[in-house]
Amino acid sequence: MNKRIVVGISGASGAVYARRLVRLLVAADVETHLVVSPLGQRLLHDELGMEGVDLNALAGRQVDGSATPAVIQHNWRDVGAAIASGSFLHDGMVIIPCSSNTLAAVATGSSQNLMHRAAHVTLKERRKLVLVHRETPLSLVDIRNMQAVTEAGAVVCPANPGFYLLPESIDELVDFVVARILDQLGVSHDLAVRWGEKSDVRSGQAGGTQ
C-alpha cells in the first residue's frame, strides 16, 4: 500500500512550504489528507494568491476526482472526519506551517478543530507528528509548548533553512526545509540538500562551517 500522510496548514507565514510539500508528496505517490484552518486559508490567499483551497494548484497537477494519488481535503470544523479517528491508519502527520496558536492547542491536547484533533490522535497512536513552527522571536510560552509536544513524541521542525549549501533562490531555501520534513516522514526524495552533494561546497567554498 502507498503511504498516507495527513497535512495540516495553519495560519503562520510560509504557505510556500505547504505547497512544495504537497507537490512532493503527490510526486512520491503519497495519499495526502489535507486540513486547512481559516487563517491557513487566508495565508494561502495572501502568500500564494490562491482562491479558496485549490487542491490542483497546491499539488501542481490534477488531484481531485478520481486522480491517483488523491489529495483529500477535510473540513477543518468536522471533528468527525476520518483523520480524527485512531482507527484511520496513516504514516504520519505534518502541520506546515504551524502557528503558535496551533502549537499551543497540540501542546495542551485541546481538540477544538479537526487539525488539533488529528494531531492529538497522531500522538496518542504514537505515530510521527511533525510541527513546522514559524514565528520569531519565540516567547517562553512557545518554548514551553515546544517542550511539551516534544515530550509527547512530536518533532518540532522549525522553518529554519540553512545557508551552508549556498542557496541561490527562494526555491532552494524552501527545499532545504521541506527535505527535512520528508526525511522525518520517511518519504524518499532526490532534493539536493545534503551536505557534500554540491560540488562547490565539497571543494570548500562554503567557508568550512556546517
Ligand SMILES: Cc1cc2nc3c(=O)[nH]c(=O)nc-3n(C[C@H](O)[C@H](O)[C@H](O)COP(=O)(O)O)c2cc1C
Ligand atoms: C498575514 C498573517 C501572518 C501571520 N503569521 C504568523 C506566523 O508566522 N506565526 C504565527 O504563529 N502566527 C501568525 N499569524 C497569526 C495566526 O494566524 C493567528 O494566531 C491565528 O489564530 C492562527 O490560527 P490557526 O492556528 O487556527 O491557523 C499570522 C496572521 C496573519 C493574518
